[in-house]
Amino acid sequence: MNHYNEQAWKQYVEERLSPDHLSEMELHLYQCDECLTMYMTCLEQMETVLPIMERDTQEYVDAIIARTTGTKRSWYHSTMLHYGIAAAATLILVAIGFFHGISQELDSVGSFKPANSINTSSSLQTDKPISDQLLNKTLTWLDTLQNK
Ligand SMILES: [Zn+2]
Numbered sequence: 001m002n003h004y005n006e007q008a009w010k011q012y013v014e015e016r017l018s019p020d021h022l023s024e025m026e027l028h029l030y031q032c033d034e035c036l037t038m039y040m041t042c043l044e045q046m047e048t049v050l051p052i053m054e055r056d057t058q059e060y061v062d063a064i065i066a067r068t069t070g071t072k073r074s075w076y077h078s079t080m081l082h083y084g085i086a087a088a089a090t091l092i093l094v095a096i097g098f099f100h101g102i103s104q105e106l107d108s109v110g111s112f113k114p115a116n117s118i119n120t121s122s123s124l125q126t127d128k129p130i131s132d133q134l135l136n137k138t139l140t141w142l143d144t145l146q147n148k
Pocket of ligand 1: 002003004028032034035
């Protein structure tokens with residue numbers, strides 16, 4: 001297993017890497033306790049650095065005062081928020097990958113070519129928003145399960 005160093009995790013927290021790289025590291029995060037610990041450490045460090053980059057001096061002083069009065073609690077909340085977003089993003093990525101696999105099984109490969117644009121299933125899909133497509137795929141998938 002290839003581990004990421006502290007520098008990489010700092011870049012991950014700041015989202016200074018390519019989306020591919022970010023999701024790659026995110027997947028690793030769920031398999032590796034060692035890197036998770038390092039990520040949490042970097043996250044904690046970035047929390048103290050971010051106010052300098054994003055706010056003016058007065059707000060930065062206020063932020064420090066706020067941190068010294070309720071350090072543990074605010075750190076915990078922001079960390080869990082970041083973690084929650086990461087978890088949700090992973091679930092969405094997994095869901096899209098999963099349903100993409102199913103759609104490739106259901107549709108013939110040729111249905112994506114312009115010559116077959118009359119194909120009802122593919123023309124319907126392009127008119128619908130992603131969320132509707134996901135919902136339909138989910139329902140189709142559930143039907144498939146129930147019919148087994
Ligand atoms: Zn690792």
